[in-house]
Amino acid sequence: MNQPATDTQTILREISKPPGSCSSLPDSISIIRIDHLSKIFKEKNRIVTAVDDVTFEVKRGEIFGLLGPNGAGKSTLIRVLTTLLRPTAGTACVDTFDIVRDPEKIRSIIGVCPQNSTLDVELTAYDNLEFYGKLVNVDDSILDTRIWELLAMTELTDRAYMKVQTFSGGMRRKLEIVRAFIHHPLILFLDEPTIGLDPEARHEVWQQISKLNEEKTTIILTTHYMDEAEKLCNRIAFVDKGKLIALDILENLKQLIPAGDLIEIGFDSIDEKMLPVLRENTLINSVDVKDHKLIISAKNGSKLLPEIVAVFEKFSTPMTSISIRSPSLEDVFIHLTGKKLDEGGHQETKPSRGGRPS
Numbered sequence: 001m002n003q004p005a006t007d008t009q010t011i012l013r014e015i016s017k018p019p020g021s022c023s024s025l026p027d028s029i030s031i032i033r034i035d036h037l038s039k040i041f042k043e044k045n046r047i048v049t050a051v052d053d054v055t056f057e058v059k060r061g062e063i064f065g066l067l068g069p070n071g072a073g074k075s076t077l078i079r080v081l082t083t084l085l086r087p088t089a090g091t092a093c094v095d096t097f098d099i100v101r102d103p104e105k106i107r108s109i110i111g112v113c114p115q116n117s118t119l120d121v122e123l124t125a126y127d128n129l130e131f132y133g134k135l136v137n138v139d140d141s142i143l144d145t146r147i148w149e150l151l152a153m154t155e156l157t158d159r160a161y162m163k164v165q166t167f168s169g170g171m172r173r174k175l176e177i178v179r180a181f182i183h184h185p186l187i188l189f190l191d192e193p194t195i196g197l198d199p200e201a202r203h204e205v206w207q208q209i210s211k212l213n214e215e216k217t218t219i220i221l222t223t224h225y226m227d228e229a230e231k232l233c234n235r236i237a238f239v240d241k242g243k244l245i246a247l248d249i250l251e252n253l254k255q256l257i258p259a260g261d262l263i264e265i266g267f268d269s270i271d272e273k274m275l276p277v278l279r280e281n282t283l284i285n286s287v288d289v290k291d292h293k294l295i296i297s298a299k300n301g302s303k304l305l306p307e308i309v310a311v312f313e314k315f316s317t318p319m320t321s322i323s324i325r326s327p328s329l330e331d332v333f334i335h336l337t338g339k340k341l342d343e344g345g346h347q348e349t350k351p352s353r354g355g356r357p358s
Contacts, residue, residue: 022093022094022095022096022097022098022102023096028060029059029060030057030058030059030060031058031059031060031061031094031095031186031187031218032057032058032081032092032093032094032095032187032218032220033057033058033092033093034054034055034056034057034081034090034091034092035055035090035091035092036053036054036055036089036090036091037051037053037054037055037077037080037087037089037090037091037092038051038052038053038054038087038088038089038090039051039073039076039077039080039085039087039088039242040088049242050073050076050242051073051076051077051080051087051242052073052241052242052243053089053090053243054073054077054090054239054242054243054244055090055244056237056244056247058218058220059218059234059235060218061213061216061217061218062218062219062234062235063209063213063218063219063221063232063233063234064218064219064220064221064233064234064235064236064237065221065222065223065228065229065232065233065235065236065237066078066220066221066222066223066237066239067222067223067224067226067229067236067237067238067239067329067333067341068224068238068239068240068341069224069240069339069340069341069342070224072239072240072241072242073239073241073242073243074191074222074239075115075191075192075222076242077239078112078189078191078220078222080092080099081094081099081189081220082106082107082110082112082189083099083103083106083107086100087099087100094106094109094110094187095109095186095187097109108136108183109185109186109187110185110186110187110188110189111180111181111182111183111185111187111188111189112180112188112189112191113176113177113179113180113188113189113190113191113193114191115191115192115195117172117173117176118176119164119172119175119176119179120164121163121164121165122163122164122165123163123164124160124161124162124163124164125151125156125159125160125161125162125164125167125175126147126151126160126161128164128175128179129147129150129151129175129178129179129182130143130147132179132182133146133147133182133183136182136183137183138182138183146182147182148160150178150179150181150182153178153208153211154171154174154175154178154208156171156174156175159171168201169196169197169198169201170197170198170200170201170202170204170205173193173194173197173201173205174204174205174208177190177193177205177208177209177212178208178212181212181217184215184217185217186217186218187217187218187219187220188212188217188218188219188220189219189220190209190219190220190221190222191222192222192223192224193205193209193221193223194206194223194225194228202225202228206228206231206232209221209232210232221233224341224342226328226329226330226333226341229250229329230250230328230329233250234249235247235248235249236248236249236250236253236329238253238332238333238336238337240333240336240337245336245337246332246336250329253329253332254326254327254328254329254331254332256332256335256336257297257327257331257332257335260285260297260298260299260300260301261297261298261299261300261301261302261324261325261326261327262295262296262297262301262324262325262326262327262331263294263295263296263297263298263301263304263305263308263322263323263324264293264294264295264296264321264322264323264324264325265293265294265296265308265312265319265321265322266292266293266294266319266320266321266322267292267293267294267317267318267319267320268292268318268320269317270289270294270317271315271316271317273315274311274312274315274317275287275289277311277314277315278296278308278311281298281304281307283298283299283300283304284296284297284298284304285297285298285299292320296308301324302324305322305324
């Protein structure tokens with residue numbers, strides 16, 4: 001699902017690259033290029049394909065969302081791109097570097113905020129930033145200034161010398177995100193950055209991510225929260241069972257399902273003879289029954305509603321609830337996969353002591 005080049009010069013530049021080469025000019029439209037990438041874990045009794053022949057590109061400077069249920073392969077793909085895992089097959093370029101041949105160079109231009117917290121809660125906020133800054137070789141002459149810049153960005157200046165164990169979940173997450181940004185990386189990988197946070201803390205983290213993107217940092221965001229992707233991402237990729245199933249901007253993704261509003265009507269019991277009557281209406285795109293709900297996709301649902309109610313009355317079927325809404329990303333995912341995001345897929349696998357990655 002590569003995005004087309006936008007001008008003749010870019011097309012010629014892309015064609016001139018040697019096959020499989022990561023050599024590109026710094027102003028290339030794409031900062032990450034993934035080509036038929038797969039990651040397979042082999043264990044004693046089974047083989048799990050965590051990433052299955054994935055191909056796409058990430059544009060320079062965008063916030064790129066990877067969406068999918070738990071176990072879809074999002075975190076495994078991030079671990080491959082950040083050189084923590086070697087791919088089983090395929091190639092990937094991060095800026096001008098190959099993930100297999102140039103791991104150290106890639107690590108110098110990326111920042112990573114993993115799903116599980118790695119802050120030292122016994123240290124202060126300042127000490128956590130200072131330790132990590134030295135770890136990624138931030139020059140001592142600018143490190144102190146950089147730390148105070150990041151503390152100001154997170155509105156934690158007044159807590160600089162307080163232990164992290166006294167911080168709320170949202171404060172810890174914001175600190176961890178800017179810690180990954182301390183060396184001004186070209187790309188910032190955020191793996192489920194708001195998981196487990198309350199709504200207020202989530203919105204604070206969203207503001208933090210937007211601020212970092214304003215500094216021309218490309219951000220790769222994995223999440224299974226649809227509202228998070230809608231709020232932050234320029235483009236969104238759906239991943240399920242290790243495969244890339246859709247990639248586009250939000251507006252185009254929503255067009256993948258039949259146009260119109262979604263009308264959901266609850267009921268205790270229903271007469272099956274109603275369904276063909278409803279489907280005869282030319283303004284109705286589809287009629288489905290699921291979990292004691294009638295789900296109707298229709299053009300101009302509010303005007304059509306009286307006609308639908310009339311059908312219910314004709315068949316003496318009481319309605320227990322009714323709602324009308326525009327299609328959401330959740331609806332797109334259900335349309336593509338037949339399940340909700342929180343239903344999950346296979347469990348993402350890490351090699352156990354008895355197995356090995358391939």
